Amino acid sequence: MKIFPYLNFDGQAEEAFIFYQSIFGGEFEGGINYFKDIQGMEIPEDEQGRVMHVSLRINPHYKIMASDNMPSLGHKLIVGNNNYVSIDADTKEQGQEFFERLSADGVVEMEYQKTFWGAYFASFKDRFGVAWMINYDLKEGES
Template identity: 65%
Template sequence: MKVNPYLNFDGTAEEAMTFYKSVLGGEFEGGINYFSEIPGMELPENEKNRVMHISLKINDVVTIMASDTSPSMGHILIKGNHNYVSLAPDSKAEGERIFKGLSEGGKVEMNYDKTFWGAYFGSFEDKYGIGWMVNYTLQPGEE
């Protein structure tokens, strides 16, 4: 299992991650995904170019991930919610087990479910106030 820091920004994720890349090196994996790419999503014009997801692979061990908040979707950056621990389990079942266990007694933000980007994903704040994301990328032939 990999554990990665996940940072949230209020409209400056691309700028910040580009800066981190200039200092730390590495490459963006999978390009930069914007909220405007979500199928069927109606967003205010000023939020369409906000980053839904960006991943900076610094080396084989360290990857920093990030996104912008989307105020129209109810996401508001509050100091303390700008950092998540992102887990990439080795299987869908392991992801489900981790999600269920760590979210018990906490506040689920997004249920662990299949996404349009080809993964099972869920996010929550645990009972201690720590933000977590669980993302299992589906392998070819998996549903």
């Protein structure tokens, strides 16, 4: 089984995923697909540039995916607090870098800091309203 986060945006999917690619690297699988490219479907002019689907392959095991909603079809994005993307960093420094870059212009719930459970951890919402957790489990001898 594989589980991949799928995010929804209100017209910001392309901007968000270019931002995420600048942090995590990776490649877009199949490019960025727009609603305007669907054959035989009438798309309102102001929604044609919205993303139908984007998949950012970060490495052979991980990817994140997304789309924009379509207001003309009755879709309404409601940003909630029930979805987080959780990242297990490879190093304490990598976790710090991800935190600093992803949380820029966002809302920090908990700064990246050492915790009582033997890890460095942070939680926050990025500037697009996506909730993130970053965790780095300390190795023996690390502080």
